[in-house]
Amino acid sequence: GNSVTQMEGPVTLSEEAFLTINCTYTATGYPSLFWYVQYPGEGLQLLLKATKADDKGSNKGFEATYRKETTSFHLEKGSVQVSDSAVYFCALSTFYNTDKLIFGTGTRLQVFP
């Protein structure tokens, strides 16, 4: 079946540190891949997405590259800020179920000044 595996949190970093949150997936065919972010007290927001192999999604300084050979979609940011503290969800959708997202378990990021 289709699934998403994320690294467990919390991830604790100092401001301006480099961030990597690992995400790997299992899926039939060619899924679309997403990162959603949930800030405290809010709903999820789409952060970035990639719809085919080697695509790079980017937004707000975050990047993730769709790697079909390693079935991964790791989230990176070169210099995190306190305001990036949130829960990050990796997700996928398939060609025949483009709206039914399969989410990972979420990774909490805490950034300290």
Place this chain on the structure above:
Amino acid sequence: EADIYQTPRYLVIGTGKKITLECSQTMGHDKMYWYQQDPGMELHLIHYSYGVNSTEKGDLSSESTVSRIRTEHFPLTLESARPSHTSQYLCASSESLERGRSEKLFFGSGTQLSVL
């Protein structure tokens, strides 16, 4: 900016009560969803709708029911709440795209339900 609203934001209620969680969107989206988010943060799809009078059960079995009488409104009802229903409930919507095109979901802020 998402225009999808959930009320109430927090609800504490006793066992056996009937409750309705409200969800409304002003974007004219045909598709709407309810996700249940457990304390471990994992999200599970419990209901979805592709338009007025369309409702389907999601991947996770739920004792709740939904209705879609108007495009903008997708309420979730629990006839008799139990402590096992304690969870965060997230409503979402998306616009319909042709098959194969990935869709962006817009989420509400959620309702945190606690059943005592």
